[in-house]
Amino acid sequence: MKNKYMPTAISMYINYFVHGMGAIILAQNITFLMQQLNTDKAGVSYVISALGLGRLIVLFASGALSDKLGRKPFVLLGMGTYILFFGGILMSPNVTVAFIFALIAGMANSFLDSGTYPALMECFPEATGSANIMIKAFMSAGQFALPMIISILVNNNLYFGYSFILCLAILLINGLVLFKLQFPAFKAVEKEEAAVEIEVNHKANLLIEGICLILIGFTATATFYIISVWLPTYGQEVANMPKTSSLQLISYYSAGSIASVFITSILVKKWIKQVRFVIIYPLFSLVTLTVLYFNPTPMICILSAFLIGFTAAGGVLQLALTTMSELFPTSKGKITGIVYTSSSIASFVMPAITGVISKTSVSGIILLDMGIAAVGVVLALVVNIRYNVVMKKAA
CATH class of the missing domain: 1.20.1250.20 (MFS general substrate transporter like domains)
Incomplete structure (x- = not known):
């Protein structure tokens, strides 16, 4: 229908x-x-x-x-x-x-x-x-x-x-x-969700998986923000790419993001729970950033642009939000506000932090991104462990 x-x-x-x-x-x-x-x-x-x-x-x-x-x-x-x-x-x-x-x-x-x-x-x-x-x-x-x-x-x-x-x-x-x-009719949905909360929400812990998902709002945004802003500069100044070629890196980045969205949406709908991608994608981002940092060549920059677009910008933030809504089923608007507040903090503070680092080393910006991605992996690991526990109890 x-x-x-x-x-x-x-x-x-x-x-x-x-x-x-x-x-x-x-x-x-x-x-x-x-x-x-x-x-x-x-x-x-x-x-x-x-x-x-x-x-x-x-x-x-x-x-x-x-x-x-x-x-x-x-x-x-x-x-x-x-x-x-x-x-x-x-x-x-x-x-x-x-x-x-x-x-x-x-x-x-x-x-x-x-x-x-x-x-x-x-x-x-x-x-x-x-x-x-x-x-x-x-x-x-x-x-x-x-x-x-x-x-x-x-x-x-x-x-x-x-x-x-x-x-x-x-x-x-x-x-x-x-x-x-x-x-x-959002009010009618909320009444149904209130009943779900009694069964599921009391088993989820806001101070553990809740805080981790909120922080993932920060790490996910920071990871792809840094690449979307600084990869062309990194490609030009560190990988010695021509200016026109370095600017095209954002097109590869966007293409990776688009491809990820369609592939991930199919996988989430039919085969794999969204919470699994919350850890899989940051892990691949970390590996990609590590290769990019230690091997700054034009080809690596192109591949990294696509892969970071696929794994970091392809929907980790949205999947984290959906996971949090699943664990804490009521007040979807509040949940959206909390997770995206964390995301907004990243988009506000990252320009200042990376701007300072860029004065001494553009490579240092990629190193910072590696560290943020690593934190995201740890947070996602905690979320996945707790998700298994919560959903097992709710079953």
């Missing part, structure tokens, strides 16, 4: 295609923004850091409110605030104003997450892992498409702002469509 919420889900996925472009659009247009804002790379980096800060400010509160007020208002609020960002950046005369609009973009991301992730779990209660990991596919598709769009604009000497206007137009049209679509 066809799921009546499929149009709603597709509309929400389109938002994340735009979000994928929005997450990198400032970095991709750094040269143009330096001219518009009358600043340097450090100034644009400062603006980019506002994305993580804005996300962090409202995420937990919006997650809790999503459980009380519903999913649809927060999805629409996220779309509206994202429209403000795309339009506002183009009108920003300086770094301060641009920082404010980037802060709004971070908030928009939080609003979308708070409404979309719980809504998708409620749209597809029998395939929550696959439903959530598809978000990453649409994000990666957006990140894959934007560099090509910008290349077309640059090669034809067109206004760089058309990429922002395109995102704004997609959101505006999609918002008009989504406004008329139906969302699942």
Whole structure:
């Protein structure tokens, strides 16, 4: 039987295609923004850091409110605030104003997450892992498409702002469509989940597997964030790749992420529990980063870009969130807020930390990523052990 919420889900996925472009659009247009804002790379980096800060400010509160007020208002609020960002950046005369609009973009991301992730779990209660990991596919598709769009604009000497206007137009049209679509009755689902909590939730331990999953929100985000930002620099300065080739590494990274999403969603749906990937992928990321650190060649950089995209950016964060929702079945909005608050902290502090390290050694950034991935493996090992215990007792 066809799921009546499929149009709603597709509309929400389109938002994340735009979000994928929005997450990198400032970095991709750094040269143009330096001219518009009358600043340097450090100034644009400062603006980019506002994305993580804005996300962090409202995420937990919006997650809790999503459980009380519903999913649809927060999805629409996220779309509206994202429209403000795309339009506002183009009108920003300086770094301060641009920082404010980037802060709004971070908030928009939080609003979308708070409404979309719980809504998708409620749209597809029998395939929550696959439903959530598809978000990453649409994000990666957006990140894959934007560099090509910008290349077309640059090669034809067109206004760089058309990429922002395109995102704004997609959101505006999609918002008009989504406004008329139906969302699942979240309150009725929560009543059913309350009964599940009595059976399962008291056996799960927030101070053990709960804390570990929250911290995985940090390690998973930090692992792929560092690569997505610094791998082109590493390829150029350490592996001696030409600049154009080093920039193409992000395309390989995005391709790996897209491939992972589809393969993982199939495996999660039919054969392997999502919690297993929470440890498998960070372990492969750690191995890949280790090889990259000790063998910085152009070919290794290309392979590493794809593999890190596959294992780190392919949905570990989404699978950790789904695992936490399974262990702690009630208040999906709050759970989303907690895990993504941890993720937001990573996206806010990593630019500062890696920026300092880059002044002395770009290789040191990869070494830092190795350490973060190793911590993620240990955390995931604890989660898997506890998952086995909890689910055995619940059976």
